[in-house]
Amino acid sequence: MAYRVKLVLLFVCLALLGGAQAQAQSGGDSALLGPLKQQWESIRGNVIRTAEAVPEDKYDFKPTPEVRSFRDQFVHIVEENYFFMGFVSGQRNAKPAVTPKTKAEIIKALNDSYDFGAKALAGLNDSNAMEIIPVMGNRQGPRWSMALMNIVDNMDHYGNLVVYMRLNGIVPPSSQRR
């Protein structure tokens, strides 16, 4: 009797184990990775449309002398995307071949950096996303958290850019649909 109970338990455990692994391998559309990719594309859309909406002769605008200009913000976001997503993909030294200067070069560099991030996210499954790795600030943290930090940090810069745009009479892309 006890043996049979154990045998049933064994099969239950094996089924659970198999299920957990199948879920881990299914990747893309899980409740973790699906929304993470969606949020990456969402902030990408807002930043790229900002870079497009600002006329090139305003790229050096800054609201006060001590802060970043539009151009500096965009270049910083490019660097930030490679930095954070480098933790996610493990490619820690990726960066643009040259520092982008013109508006066209900046939009291209931004797109490349978001593609780099999208590729890093495409390489995740539910199992390696949760893996604890060395992350920014001499901490250990889950791999997916660096993607999250990247998105949230982009939001911070986008929040600056929204005010820069308003100061130049430009309606921010995130407000245009409302």
Add this chain to the structure above:
Amino acid sequence: MFAFLLIAILAAAAQPLAAQSSMAEELRRQWAASRRQMVAIAEAMPADKYGYKPTPEVRSFGEILNHVAGEGRMEMEAVGGAQPGAPERYDSLRDRAEIVRALSEYFDYGTTVLARMTDQQALEMVTLRESQTPRWVVVVGAIGHNKEHFGNLVTYLRLNGITPP
């Protein structure tokens, strides 16, 4: 022997779940960071500048904080399983002390909701704005929303000659 095998299998089965406890923990960590940041910037702006806005068509410094607290509170209520209240509930506040109090209450509420959250619950769906969204996504949405408006407020401070905290 059999018992040993059983324990080994149980341990193996439990491992992916144990590794996933990083999920709710990460949300708690980022929530705490967001709280520190938002409260610090709210306190950095003098009370008589709470009505400041850089251009006529946008929210003032105080109005942004009311909006952050109201929207976020509604979202965290959905996450916690309470009836979500109106996002405009703080919109009439004008006094700095009252606004900072509402902001703190919002973060405290979120902290309480997150304190009892498991990874499994983080991945479960809740209803928000008539659609089904995983809890963690709503939390991250609130954190991202806080941060986007933090970005606005940083520039508002700069425009008033104040170095952000």
